[in-house]
Structure formats: C-alpha cells, structure tokens
Amino acid sequence: xxxxxxxxxxxxxxxxxxxxxxxxxxxxxxxxxxxxxxxxxxxxxxxxxxxxxxxxxxxxxxxxxxxxxxxxxxxxxxxxxxxxxxxxxxxxxxxxxxxxxxxxxxxxxxxxxxxxxxxxxxxxxxxxxxxxxxxxxxxxxxxxxxxxxxxxxxxxxxxxxxxxxxxxxxxxxxxxxxxxxxxxxxxxxxxxxxxxxxxxxxxxxxxxxxxxxxxxxxxxxxxxxxxxxxxxxxxxxxxxxxxxxxxxxxxxxxxxxxxxxxxxxxxxxxxxxxxxxxxxxxxxxxxxxxxxxxxxxxxxxxxxxxxxxxxxxxxxxxxxxxxxxxxxxxxxxxxxxxxxxxxxxxxxxxxxxxxxxxxxxxxxxxxxxxxxxxxxxxxxxxxxxxxxxxxxxxxxxxxxxxxxxxxxxxxxxxxxxxxxxxxxxxxxxxxxxxxxxxxxxxxxxxxxxxxxxxxxxxxxxxxxxxxxxxxxxxxxxxxxxxxxxxxxxxxxxxxxxxxxxxxxxxxxxxxxxxxxxxxxxxxxxxxxxxxxxxxxxxxxxxxxxxxxxxxxxxxxxxxxxxxxxxxxxxxxxxxxxxxxxxxxxxxxxxxxxxxxxxxxxxxxxxxxxxxx
Numbered sequence: 155x156x157x158x159x160x161x162x163x164x165x166x167x168x169x170x171x172x173x174x175x176x177x178x179x180x181x182x183x184x185x186x187x188x189x190x191x192x193x194x195x196x197x198x199x200x201x202x203x204x205x206x207x208x209x210x211x212x213x214x215x216x217x218x219x220x221x222x223x224x225x226x227x228x229x230x231x232x233x234x235x236x237x238x239x240x241x242x243x244x245x246x247x248x249x250x251x252x253x254x255x256x257x258x259x260x261x262x263x264x265x266x267x268x269x270x271x272x273x274x275x276x277x278x279x280x281x282x283x284x285x286x287x288x289x290x291x292x293x294x295x296x297x298x299x300x301x302x303x304x305x306x307x308x309x310x311x312x313x314x315x316x317x318x319x320x321x322x323x324x325x326x327x328x329x330x331x332x333x334x335x336x337x338x339x340x341x342x343x344x345x346x347x348x349x350x351x352x353x354x355x356x357x358x359x360x361x362x363x364x365x366x367x368x369x370x371x372x373x374x375x376x377x378x379x380x381x382x383x384x385x386x387x388x389x390x391x392x393x394x395x396x397x398x399x400x401x402x403x404x405x406x407x408x409x410x411x412x413x414x415x416x417x418x419x420x421x422x423x424x425x426x427x428x429x430x431x432x433x434x435x436x437x438x439x440x441x442x443x444x445x446x447x448x449x450x451x452x453x454x455x456x457x458x459x460x461x462x463x464x465x466x467x468x469x470x471x472x473x474x475x476x477x478x479x480x481x482x483x484x485x486x487x488x489x490x491x492x493x494x495x496x497x498x499x500x501x502x503x504x505x506x507x508x509x510x511x512x513x514x515x516x517x518x519x520x521x522x523x524x525x526x527x528x529x530x531x532x533x534x535x536x537x538x539x540x541x542x543x544x545x546x547x548x549x550x551x552x553x554x555x556x557x558x559x560x561x562x563x564x565x566x567x568x569x570x571x572x573x574x575x576x577x578x579x580x581x582x583x584x585x586x587x588x589x590x591x592x593x594x595x596x597x598x599x600x601x602x603x604x605x606x607x608x609x610x611x612x613x614x615x616x617x618x619x620x621x622x623x624x625x626x627x628x629x630x631x632x633x634x635x636x637x638x639x640x641x642x643x644x645x646x647x648x649x650x651x652x653x654x655x656x657x658x659x660x661x662x663x664x665x666x667x668x669x670x671x672x673x674x675x676x677x678x679x680x681x682x683x684x685x686x687x688x689x690x691x692x693x694x695x696x697x698x699x700x701x702x703x704x705x706x707x708x709x710x711x712x713x714x715x716x717x718x719x720x721x722x723x724x725x726x727x728x729x730x731x732x733x734x735x736x737x738x739x740x741x742x743x744x745x746x747x748x749x750x751x752x753x754x755x756x757x758x759x760x761x762x763x764x765x766x
Contacts, residue, residue, distance in 0.1 A: 522619025
C-alpha cells in the first residue's frame, strides 16, 4: 500500500467517524425508539393511540345545525352530544345512546367470542333503531335526534328491576319517551315507547313503523357456519314459523299476517324483538358485504305496529344464547329458532334425542363422554335393525354362487328373463332381496336428524375433549393459509378419522354383502365427498359419526359370531324343497315385480315381431 492510498483511506475513516458522531441520536430519540420497540412486542402498531377513551362520556362535539332547522318542531333535538348510558345485570351489559335513544351495544357477560374477546352482539353506528313521523311540515327521524336520559351517565345495577328513560322533547310537557327496563338476571330488555301531549302535533299517531337494522359480528371460528346460520327468522300470531337469508341475500314483504316476533339470528346467539299485539306490516331484508370480514351479514326490518289502548307501544328485546332449553322456557315459540330438521327429523330430535341428551348432561360428564353415551344408546336401540340387515346380506352372499350359475345359463343379453329367474330363486329360498336395504333406510332419518342436531347444539360451544378444543367447530390440525378447492383453508383431524373409518366400514360391508362389479367401488365415493362436505362442520358431529362407525364394526363382529353361513345355506336348501302354497298370497312387492316383468316380456315380444 503506497502513501497516497493510505492517506485516502485515513481521510475516509475520519469522515465516517465525524459523521457518526454528528448524526448520533439524542437521548430523547433513544427513549422514543425504546418505547416503540416495546409497543411492537406487545402487538401494538407504531403510532397507535395509548390514551383510554371513556365510552360513558361525550364522544363527539356538537354537530353544526342550520339555525332555521332549530325552529322546526323538535328542532332543539337536532343539536346535542352523543353519550352512552350503561344498564346491566348478571347476564347482560347494555349501552344506550342519547343519539336516537337506541341500544348502542349489547354484551353477554358470561360468554366470549371464539378468540376469547368479550362477546358483543352488535355495536356502533351500523346498528339503528327508531321510527319516522311527521310533525307539522317537518319529517322527524328519531334515529337522528338527541334524547335526554333520566340521569346523565347513570349506571344502573342490582337484583331488582331497573329502568331508565330516554326522552325526546318537544316542550317540557310534550315529549316521546323510550323506557328501558332490565331485571336483575336474564336476557330480556323491556322497551315501552310512550308519547305524551303530542296527539295534535304528530300525524298518524295511531301507529308507527320501526326501522331496526343490525350488522352481525363474526363471533365463531368457522365463518362458513356463521354465514350459514345467520338469517332473519319470524313467528306470526298464528304460531307459524319461517326464515330466510341463510343461503343468499333476500328480502320479504309480509302484509297478510301479523308477526309476533322477528329474530336477527346468528349461529349461537340471537337478537329478538317481540310485540305482544303483533306487527301488522313487515319488510325484511338480508344482505352481505363481502368486503367486510369483521361482520357476517347486515339485517334490516321495517315493522309497523299499532298503539296500545293505554297509548303506548310495548316491546321486548331478547339478547340470548340459542340454547334450546333456555329458549323453550322463555315461551313465545323461541325454541323454533334452532333448526332441528324438517318433517319427521325435528320430531326425532325434539321427542327422543334432546330428552336423552338432557338426561345425560345431568351426570356432569365431559361432553365428549356424553356423545359417546348417546351413540351407545342409539346403537343399542337400532341393534335389531342392524342384525336383520346383516342377516339379509348374509343370505344374499350364500345365494351368490347359485345366482352366478343362473347368470351363466341365461346370459346378460336378456335382463328381463335374468331378473325373473332371480325372483324365482328368491321365492324358493325365502329370501327378500331388499331385506338388507330396508333396515338401513329406517336408520337414515336418525342419521340425518343428528346431522341437524349437533351443529346447532349450543352446549358444545367452548367444550373441549381430547385434542378438540371446541366441539362446536372444526378441529384443524393443518391450516393451509389459503383456500384449497373442496377442502377450504384447513384439514379437520376428526373429519379425516371419520372418513378413514367410513372407508374401512365400506370395505368390510362389501365383504359381507358380496357385492361385485362397479357397485363395489361406488361405496368408496361417498366418504370422500363427505370429507369435503364435513371438513368445516363441528368436531362433535364428526366425532359422533366416527363413534357410530366404530360401534358398527363391533356390532358386526358380534353378529358374525352369532350367524353361521352353513346353517343359513342349509335353511335355504330346506326352503327350496318345500312345495309352494297356492293359497299363499304374493306380497305387494313380489306381485309388482312379476307384473313388471310380464309387461317387459310382452314389450320385447312385440318389438321382435315388428323387427321381422
């Protein structure tokens, strides 16, 4: 290294050293950076506000209002400051807003969301409740007016009933009151709308049309089930129940009957508005904002109700869990919000499954053990049908060599004749070819009933068993981080186990029945389809199907020890030796089959003659 090079490097080092010294951060900057790193470690975003906001104080300053508007009826109510007033009991924390006098938010104190946050059904300006009316030339929307609470910033608690009044004033002696009541426990919030001294000012005071709308928050782990179980439900004064909006956005106008209540239903929680005298006209709609991942659906209801004889409009809000026993105890047909299936399925669940389940819960077992006990009881009840089905399949398996001989003699070119020969063989052997199918068909309604029972079972929410942290939702052991066609963004371990057990069951079932050809492989397709269909369903449902398969294996093993194929074959041969009783009437099925065969033979003979 020559002198010039050394001198250049030395000068560069001096420049770098001076620059570092000049540009070094001050003590205040070092402290600020340390605070920033601490915030990042706690999960806060850089620059996020750290001050606490008291929701029971003013949120916004007074809005500017045109002075001319202040002189219109109720003009003074256009100006004000939004404040929140809290009323709560053992189960609910309800916040009322002075803007619109409405319920601003509802928290169920004894429950949490899937990510362990306070369970707030709704909150904020996307949720509205109020009505429009005309006062002179002015059109008044109560949702845009400021009410005065009975006590500013009051927090009402206690075991007895509590009440708070939100007042929309026209004058000191003329006003509209929203009177809210809340008992010491329970999920009912009473609301009475009362008008005082306004009959000569408010037009058409005999009825009002409420505008109620809510943006449903995502509360559960599975957004698929949240969407599927979120909808509008309603129950009319004739005790007819209906719902819509579960599968697509929709709207309904109901003017031909009175609705007793309307429910904004979510998977495990509901907001219900009830009018004892009924809503005479109803306009309902469900919409989905696909760009919003925080909220599930937006529900709206415009409900017309007549004034009561005492000049009031009485209502009840119910903000409650969708627990069947709780809703049934409330009355008013609230339990119909839980979908137990259509037709006979709901009666199976209502009359048999729910009482047995409720009996098992009294033992205070883990819900995984309760599902196990429920499966054992079901399998014991269905064991006679399972035995009959296995016995019928065993008979068909024993007859298989003789059926193959008939097929070789007749050939496959004449299917009508082949079926006739088969029927003759069945008749002589005393075998019903449908004997194995009928018991299975009788079991299908029960299997489908459980498909409706478990996904809507509130008791499973948050209950863990083995590796399953929540039996009411899927147990993902692989999260893909992106959507995979057919499966979604995860893979459920219990669903995989259920699928494997169903495939094994299908294999052994084919061995028992002796099925061959393409039908041998058809049974393997259904479990694969169920893997995709049930992957997002509750672990409790897949756990039940897995247990059902396991107990079916056990039942078939025991039955196989009891059933001897040689004895069955000997009995069939004895039946074939017996002479046919001419007085014995043919069964409806046999008669129809023979008639069908006869008609097919005639058709084939006619076609052969025409061909000649």
